[in-house]
Amino acid sequence: MPREIDREGVRRLVDQGAQLVEVLPAHEYEEEHLPGAVNLPLRRLEEQAADVLDRTRAVVVYCWDSA
Amino acid sequence: MTEAAPVVACVACGRAIDCCEFCDRPDCSTAICYRCVAVALRQATRDLHDHGG
């Protein structure tokens, strides 16, 4: 179960080398995303995560909001 | 007798509101409710994305 973090938590983890993952559809990601974030739409997260993400680094996922 | 607060309908969703939530005017001809303003300006999202997140 992922741990919930806030904005300051994101900044802290990114400073420590965490990977940012936006799970929104590609066109949403392309318009605007957090600096350094990669795009893994949720429906493809499981199949692509192993290829895209570094297992040795923390991962922070985010969506549009909490809805 | 107390007069009822004027009511207008949100032009986007039809909900009855006291005043326009964009310009704060009770007699706005394009009155819009808080939720519809937030969605229109991307300050919130009404729709769940198809990925459920």
Added chain:
Amino acid sequence: MYDYVAGKLDWLAAGGPIEGTDAATPRAGDVARGDVPTCGLDERLGEVQERTRPAGFDACVVVNQERVVLGLLRAKELDGDPASRIEAAMRPGPSTFRPHVRIQEMAHHMVDHDLENSPITTSDGRLVGLLRRDDALRVAHGRHQAEGDAT
């Protein structure tokens, strides 16, 4: 694995940096006037009148010590009795908008609603500045022309 539950909307509303094709799109926070006159609840309208219009503004934002927006004095309120307290004269709880809202959308809505100015605040209500319709239209129009030239 961590979940940033509040998400991209929270990041944008707080004015966080972004990347992407829309990153350079002018936003309300970029165009809002941070030098808008402000005042507190306990001041008198006369004191505010003396400094608002000479500064080139026709609105003054009522804020607390943390710069959280409490109310707004637009032209109609500014024409009131100089002896009245701001708390009585102001329009409380005005509609406010976030810095990340695209300027073209704000301009469009401000014209539709004939609104001359709008307070721009962070998601916790702190004043970023006052967005003037003329400024929004000028920037939106400039952006539109630039996009037209590019096509």
